[in-house]
Amino acid sequence: MNTRTKAFPRNMLNKYKLKPCRDNPMIHFLKTAGILLWLLMATQAFAAETCSYNTYTWNTQQKKAVQLQKVIHAYADITTDERDAITGCTVCIEDQVLITLPAIKPFYMCNVFASKVQNMLETFIRSGEQIEEVTGYRVGKTRGDTDIYGNRTQFSNHSYGIAIDINPKHNGLYDQCIEFTDDCRLIRGGPWQPGQDPKSMQINGQIVSTFKDHGYLWGGEIKGQQKDFMHFSITGY
Numbered sequence: 323m324n325t326r327t328k329a330f331p332r333n334m335l336n337k338y339k340l341k342p343c344r345d346n347p348m349i350h351f352l353k354t355a356g357i358l359l360w361l362l363m364a365t366q367a368f369a370a371e372t373c374s375y376n377t378y379t380w381n382t383q384q385k386k387a388v389q390l391q392k393v394i395h396a397y398a399d400i401t402t403d404e405r406d407a408i409t410g411c412t413v414c415i416e417d418q419v420l421i422t423l424p425a426i427k428p429f430y431m432c433n434v435f436a437s438k439v440q441n442m443l444e445t446f447i448r449s450g451e452q453i454e455e456v457t458g459y460r461v462g463k464t465r466g467d468t469d470i471y472g473n474r475t476q477f478s479n480h481s482y483g484i485a486i487d488i489n490p491k492h493n494g495l496y497d498q499c500i501e502f503t504d505d506c507r508l509i510r511g512g513p514w515q516p517g518q519d520p521k522s523m524q525i526n527g528q529i530v531s532t533f534k535d536h537g538y539l540w541g542g543e544i545k546g547q548q549k550d551f552m553h554f555s556i557t558g559y
């Protein structure tokens with residue numbers, strides 16, 4: 323008896339060829355949803371654990387930083403003044419993102435705005451703007467009323483990572499300066515010399531215009547006694 327197996331017809335092979343093993347669509351969905359849920363919970367658990375930051379208070383009588391301290395507490399215990407009501411950004415380092423650009427010391431910005439700010443600065447640098455120094459997140463009570471000891475009582479916009487200073491040595495903070503004239507008094511940073519100094523902000527220059535297009539306010543246009551030419555902020559000065 324001929325025991326040799328008869329060749330299986332080629333068309334039948336094709337017909338019965340195994341397809342890649344696939345889950346039932348419902349199981350596939352549940353698996354994917356499960357992984358996503360796990361990732362979400364892991365991220366939340368990681369992000370929500372603690373809130374930590376280094377801070378100081380500006381004393382207007384001593385004209386210096388006082389009460390330097392490191393604060394750590396549960397993220398769930400963030401107080402009203404530790405969170406900016408408009409942007410949701412907080413004073414916690416856990417909510418800040420490190421921005422690195424070539425030839426500039428890295429700085430932090432609130433995670434809500436970090437990638438946008440990074441893109442803007444990269445564009446400025448590519449188009450030849452001279453950016454040498456940037457400060458974003460820096461926690462300190464430098465705003466608002468003073469208490470009986472002369473201590474400021476409110477966090478600055480920098481404290482939440484929602485303000486940015488560019489080239490402070492060329493874009494100073496001036497006092498007694500309702501209009502910018504030679505009588506304005508430079509109190510921080512270096513002199514603002516638009517047109518003469520390429521690192522000074524120009525009123526209608528690319529940096530000022532782009533930040534304003536993205537909804538930032540420029541410190542050079544503060545109404546009142548101070549002009550802060552290095553400073554841009556989302557929610558005001």
Ligand SMILES: [Zn+2]
Pocket residue numbers: 480485486487550552553554
């Ligand atoms: Zn500033």
